[in-house]
Amino acid sequence: MTAQTANGGTIALTYREAVRAALREALEADPRVFLMGEDVGRYGGCYAVSTGLLAEFGPERIRDTPLSESSFVGAGIGAALGGMRPIVEIMTVNFSLLAIDQIVNNAATIRHMSGGQFSIPLVIRMATGGGRQLAAQHSHSLEGWYAHIPGIRVVTPATLEDARGMLASALACPDPVLIFENALLYNDKGEIPADAGAVDIDRAAIRRPGRDVSLITYGGSLGKTLAAAESLAGQGVDAEVVDLRTLRPLDDATILGSVRRTRRAVIVDEGWRSVGIAAEIMARIMEQAFYDLDAPVARVCSEEVPIPYAKHLEDAALPQTDKIIRAVEHLMGNHG
Amino acid sequence: MTPTEATNDDRPALPERAQALDLLRGMIRIRRFEEKCAELYSAMKIRGFLHLCIGEEAIPVGVMPTLVPEDAIVATYREHGHALARGMPMGAVMAEMYGKAGGCSRGRGGSMHLFDAATRFYGGNAIVGGGLPLAVGLALAERMQGRPNVAACFFGEGAVAEGEFHESMNLAALWNLPVLFLCENNLYAMGTALQLSESNTDIHAKAASYGMTSEAVDAMDVLAVGAAARRATEAIRAGEGPYFLELRTYRFRPHSMFDPELYRNKEEVEAWKQRGPIVTFSQRLREAGLLDDAALAGIEAEVAREVDAAVAFAEASEWEPVGDLARDVYTEEDAA
Ligand SMILES: Cc1ncc(C[n+]2csc(CCOP(=O)(O)OP(=O)(O)O)c2C)c(N)n1
Numbered sequence: 310m311t312a313q314t315a316n317g318g319t320i321a322l323t324y325r326e327a328v329r330a331a332l333r334e335a336l337e338a339d340p341r342v343f344l345m346g347e348d349v350g351r352y353g354g355c356y357a358v359s360t361g362l363l364a365e366f367g368p369e370r371i372r373d374t375p376l377s378e379s380s381f382v383g384a385g386i387g388a389a390l391g392g393m394r395p396i397v398e399i400m401t402v403n404f405s406l407l408a409i410d411q412i413v414n415n416a417a418t419i420r421h422m423s424g425g426q427f428s429i430p431l432v433i434r435m436a437t438g439g440g441r442q443l444a445a446q447h448s449h450s451l452e453g454w455y456a457h458i459p460g461i462r463v464v465t466p467a468t469l470e471d472a473r474g475m476l477a478s479a480l481a482c483p484d485p486v487l488i489f490e491n492a493l494l495y496n497d498k499g500e501i502p503a504d505a506g507a508v509d510i511d512r513a514a515i516r517r518p519g520r521d522v523s524l525i526t527y528g529g530s531l532g533k534t535l536a537a538a539e540s541l542a543g544q545g546v547d548a549e550v551v552d553l554r555t556l557r558p559l560d561d562a563t564i565l566g567s568v569r570r571t572r573r574a575v576i577v578d579e580g581w582r583s584v585g586i587a588a589e590i591m592a593r594i595m596e597q598a599f600y601d602l603d604a605p606v607a608r609v610c611s612e613e614v615p616i617p618y619a620k621h622l623e624d625a626a627l628p629q630t631d632k633i634i635r636a637v638e639h640l641m642g643n644h645g
Numbered sequence: 646m647t648p649t650e651a652t653n654d655d656r657p658a659l660p661e662r663a664q665a666l667d668l669l670r671g672m673i674r675i676r677r678f679e680e681k682c683a684e685l686y687s688a689m690k691i692r693g694f695l696h697l698c699i700g701e702e703a704i705p706v707g708v709m710p711t712l713v714p715e716d717a718i719v720a721t722y723r724e725h726g727h728a729l730a731r732g733m734p735m736g737a738v739m740a741e742m743y744g745k746a747g748g749c750s751r752g753r754g755g756s757m758h759l760f761d762a763a764t765r766f767y768g769g770n771a772i773v774g775g776g777l778p779l780a781v782g783l784a785l786a787e788r789m790q791g792r793p794n795v796a797a798c799f800f801g802e803g804a805v806a807e808g809e810f811h812e813s814m815n816l817a818a819l820w821n822l823p824v825l826f827l828c829e830n831n832l833y834a835m836g837t838a839l840q841l842s843e844s845n846t847d848i849h850a851k852a853a854s855y856g857m858t859s860e861a862v863d864a865m866d867v868l869a870v871g872a873a874a875r876r877a878t879e880a881i882r883a884g885e886g887p888y889f890l891e892l893r894t895y896r897f898r899p900h901s902m903f904d905p906e907l908y909r910n911k912e913e914v915e916a917w918k919q920r921g922p923i924v925t926f927s928q929r930l931r932e933a934g935l936l937d938d939a940a941l942a943g944i945e946a947e948v949a950r951e952v953d954a955a956v957a958f959a960e961a962s963e964w965e966p967v968g969d970l971a972r973d974v975y976t977e978e979d980a981a
Contacts, residue, residue, distance in 0.1 A: 387785065
C-alpha cells in the first residue's frame with residue numbers, strides 16, 4: 310500500500326493507512342475477525358479506510374451490509390456471542406443512532422443481565438466530528454453520549470500510533486469497544502515506528518508536559534489544543550496537554566495528577582457544552598481536586614447549535630485554537 | 646378474532662405413546678410453573694413485569710425437540726416456557742424470578758431476562774424486535790465457523806411492525822443464514838390487535854416476500870408445531886437458508902400482571918381456551934387410548950413435585966451481596 314518504509318525503522322503513513330494496517334493485521338492474525346458495514350468492501354469504505362481489503366480477504370470477511378444499522382450492529386453482537394470477533398464499521402456517529410438500541414440495550418447489558426455468562430467481544434468503529442461542511446446530520450460528536458453507558462468502552466484515537474494500535478487492544482478486550490475516528494484526522498500524515506502495534510486503551514496520555522495549566526482533550530481537538538499550547542508558550546504560559554484517549558472508563562489518575570500539578574484546567578471537547586463529557590471531567594476535578602485548584606475549571610466546547618453548513622458558521626460553532634487560547638488567557642488573567 | 650378450526654384430517658399423526666406423553670408433560674410443566682409464578686407474584690415473592698405464556702405452551706414444547714444442544718436460542722420477555730422446554734433447570738429459573746443469586750442470571754435479569762450458557766439460551770430480550778438481529782449474528786457465527794447449527798429466534802407478532810424485524814429478515818435471507826424465525830402470533834401486542842397495527846395481517850406472507858420459506862401453523866396443536874419445526878430445521882440444516890414459521894396461538898392470560906384486558910372480550914378468550922393446546926391434546930390422546938386418568942394424575946403429581954422443589958430452591962437461594970452490585974458490567978479477567 311502507500312505506507313512506505315523509511316529509514317530509522319519508521320514508516321510514513323496517514324491516519325487512514327494506520328487504521329487499515331491495523332485492520333489488515335487483525336484479519337491476518339485471527340480467523341475469527343471480520344469487518345462488516347456499509348460499503349466496506351466494493352466501495353472501499355466511505356472514508357476509504359478499508360480500500361483493498363476485499364481483494365485480500367474476500368467477501369466473507371470484508372462483508373458489505375445493506376443499509377440497516379440496527380440489524381448489522383445487532384448481528385455483530387450475535388456473532389460475538391457466537392464466537393467471532395467482529396469489527397463493525399458504521400459510516401458516521403450520526404447513523405449509529407439507528408443502531409443505538411442494539412448498542413445500549415444489548416451490547417452494553419448482556420454481560421450483566423446474564424449474570425456474567427456471556428461477554429460480547431465486539432468492536433464498533435465509526436467516524437465522528439465536524440469541520441467538513443457536511444452540516445447538521447453528518448457532523449456530530451456524540452462519543453460523550455456513549456461514554457455515559459456502563460458496559461461499553463469508548464476510545465478516541467487522536468494520533469497515528471493510536472490509530473494503528475487501539476484496534477488490536479479493542480479486539481483483545483472481551484467487552485464491546487466503540488472506536489471513534491474523527492474524520493478530519495484520516496488525512497493526517499506522519500511517521501510511526503515500523504513495528505508499531507497494540508497500545509493500551511486504559512490510560513490517558515500527556516502529549517505535552519507543562520506547568521501552568523492542564524488542557525484536557527481528545528480526538529479531533531488534540532491538534533487544535535497542541536497548537537494552542539504552542540502559541541501560549543510564546544506568551545510565557547506553559548500548558549500541559551492531556552489526551553484522554555479513552556472516554557470510558559476515564560483515567561482519573563492521569564487527569565487529576567495533571568490538574569494537581571498545574572492547578573488549572575481547561576477541557577476542550579467537540580461535543581456540545583451542556584451535559585457533555587467536559588462536564589463530567591469538570592465534576593470529577595471538583596470532587597477530587599477542588600482544594601488543589603487556583604481557578605475555576607473552564608471548558609471550550611461546541612456551541613449549542615446543530616452544526617451549520619457555511620464555513621464561517623461551522624468554524625464558529627466548533628472549538629478552535631484561538632478559542633482555546635482565549636479561554637486559557639482568561640483563566641490566567643483572572644486568577645494567575 | 647375467533648379461532649379457526651383445523652379439520653381432523655389436517656392434523657399430524659400421533660407419535661408413539663411415550664413421546665406423546667412427553668409432549669403433554671412438557672406443556673403441563675410450563676402451565677403449572679407459570680400458575681405458580683402468578684401465585685407467587687400475588688404473594689410478592691416475584692416482582693417486576695411477569696409475562697405468562699399460558700395458552701402458548703405448544704410452541705416451545707413443539708419446537709425444542711427439533712433443536713440440538715449446539716443450536717442457539719434467542720427469546721423474548723415471555724420466555725419461561727422456552728427456557729424450561731430447552732432444559733434449563735426449573736429451580737434456577739424460579740430463583741431468577743425471585744431475584745436470587747442462584748437464579749440463572751444471578752438475579753440481574755428477572756423474569757424477562759433468563760440466560761443460560763449451558764443450553765445456549767441467549768436471553769429473554771425485553772426490547773420488542775431487539776432479539777432478531779442477535780439471532781442473525783449468531784447464525785452468521787455458526788456459518789463462518791463452519792458449524793451446522795441453527796439460531797432459533799422467538800418473537801411476538803408485535804415485532805413485525807418494528808424496523809429490526811424487516812432488517813433482520815432481509816439480512817438473514819440475503820446472506821442465506823441458518824435462522825429459524827418463530828413468530829408467536831397471539832393476535833395482540835399488549836392491547837393492540839393485529840389488524841390495528843398491520844396493513845397486511847398475513848405475517849407469513851411478509852416473511853415470504855423476503856425470499857425465505859414461510860409457513861403459517863396452527864400453534865394450538867403441539868404436533869403441528871413440531872412437524873413444522875422439523876421441516877424448518879431440516880431445510881435450514883440442509884443449507885437452504887432461513888425459514889419462517891408464523892405460529893398462530895393465543896394468550897389466555899393478561900399481557901402482564903398489570904393488564905385489565907379492556908381490549909378483548911371474555912367470549913373470545915373462552916372460545917380460544919376451548920382450543921387450548923393442553924385440553925385438545927389430552928383429549929386426542931384419550932381418544933386414541935394413550936392417556937387415562939391415572940396417567941394424567943401421574944404427570945400432574947410429578948410436575949407438582951418439580952414445581953415445589955423449584956420454589957424450595959428459590960426460597961433457599963441466597964441474595965447476591967450488595968457488595969457485588971457492580972460485578973459483571975465488564976468481564977473480569979482473572980488469570981486465565
Ligand atoms: C421497542 C419496544 N416498544 C414497546 C415495548 C413495550 N411492550 C412490551 S411487550 C409489548 C407487546 C409486544 O407484543 P408481541 O410482540 O405481539 O408479543 P406478546 O407480548 O404478545 O408475546 C409492548 C408494546 C417494548 N418492550 N419494546
